[in-house]
Amino acid sequence: MNEFPQVLVFESSEKEEDSAVELARQVAVQGIEAPLVLCNIHGKRLASELSGPLGPQTPDGSADQHGAAALGGLARRAGADAIVAVGGGRCIDIAKLAAARAGLTVIAVPTQLSHDGICSPVSVVPDDEGRAQSLGAVAPRLVFISIPTLVDAPHASASAGVGDLLANPLALRDWALAAEHGLEETDQRAWDLSVESFQRIKAHLDVPVQESLRDPEFLRALADALVLSGMAMICSGTSRPASGAEHEISHAIDRHFGGRALHGAQVAFGCVISVALYDEDTSAFRGRIARLGLPEHPSDLGLSKEDTIELLLRAPETRPGRFTVLEDADLDRGKARALVEHIWGDS
Ligand SMILES: [Zn+2]
Structure with missing residues (x-):
């Protein structure tokens, strides 16, 4: 190892x-x-x-x-x-x-x-x-x-760092889902490192990043969390403990729409979709990421409703062989449209 x-x-x-x-x-x-x-x-x-x-x-x-x-x-x-x-x-x-x-x-x-x-x-x-x-x-x-x-870095970059970490609990659920389907095995040590990574930052999720940024305690927690997340990937030998459906969505934004924001910001947006696919409260989650200065609506990334539907359909291609809640949902165009409307309404 x-x-x-x-x-x-x-x-x-x-x-x-x-x-x-x-x-x-x-x-x-x-x-x-x-x-x-x-x-x-x-x-x-x-x-x-x-x-x-x-x-x-x-x-x-x-x-x-x-x-x-x-x-x-x-x-x-x-x-x-x-x-x-x-x-x-x-x-x-x-x-x-x-x-x-x-x-x-x-x-x-x-x-x-x-x-x-x-x-x-x-x-x-x-x-x-x-x-x-x-x-x-x-x-x-x-x-x-x-x-x-x-302390002098732009707050958008620290927001994006927090956004990348929001993926970890969802990525772990995706990993467990793949394991349930007999497609992969989880690695306990990598799992624990990913959990610990998210724990480090959890206390700071309800404070706007602009306010936290000059707080060395926050920066230290963010640095520790990002490093632990990297260690989880070193440990498992794959990005699995920190990358699931939300990362496929970010990769699809890069591939099909030329990238619309920093990686971690796009990942946070992707998390909204994973949260919905796991049938959890998207409005609370969207409120939280908006407070953190992260995109919570397709329009925040300059994406239309049709773009978002396309994104959902194309995202699984970005990681062939990876099974996440998105592959599990096996969306066709109709289901993708229904999901987008379920999260963001008709707008
Ligand atoms: Zn990432």
Whole structure:
């Protein structure tokens, strides 16, 4: 089994400069002498104390699987002994994939907490045609959480991080459903990690994220929860404990509507559909996610009623072989329409 990453939270100071010094110290403690540093604009200050064989590399917005492989090759040729990624989800995903291609370890230093890929062994990186693809990569050896950096992140990214975690209890039900049908076996340790992940954030779900964002306690809980969710996936070797029908819906939004919001925000919207399919109270759930600043209505994602029906019909194709409450419902166009009207009325 893969090893779990070590997680360090730096919160003893108000200054990001102090985090930067601590990060460089921790990288050295890992025995890393020549890191290839990958950072985006938000990670520049935090990466400023790191030095390696090359200057900091910046992934461009269109970095794809080729870009990741090229970066891995560059790291090898430069004699780097690890890749340190300081940035958002894209930056960390590219680093995890580049490291997998080059056989190096990764240190992940998120500058925002927008999804649970921070420490998962999976990278979501576009292919040649710009379609997002989930690929096996390496899980980071160390995740360094800098609270002074995260308090300045946009609240939309923290909302999305919370949105991604809302999936966990539903994903577990989907996993149990697949097990009931004799299609898969659940893994108790991965299950428990996913439950624990959601528990960490539960107390913060009724407070608007904009209000919580400057609260280091909230950021720490969110970071812990996202890391635990990644660990659940490392443990099971699949995304199962954190990804069910709601993720299929988010993937279908990416594939057919070009992506309308951050991953975690789309996942939160997908959760509304799972909640309905499990015959639970969608209006309470919608109210909760609206308070968190997440999309609760198709129009929040610029989707019409017909788009949403199409989405429900196309979502199972995004994960062939995965059985969730959506595959169990086996929707045809009529049933999909009835479901959409049941949740959102005629509008
Ligand atoms: Zn996710």
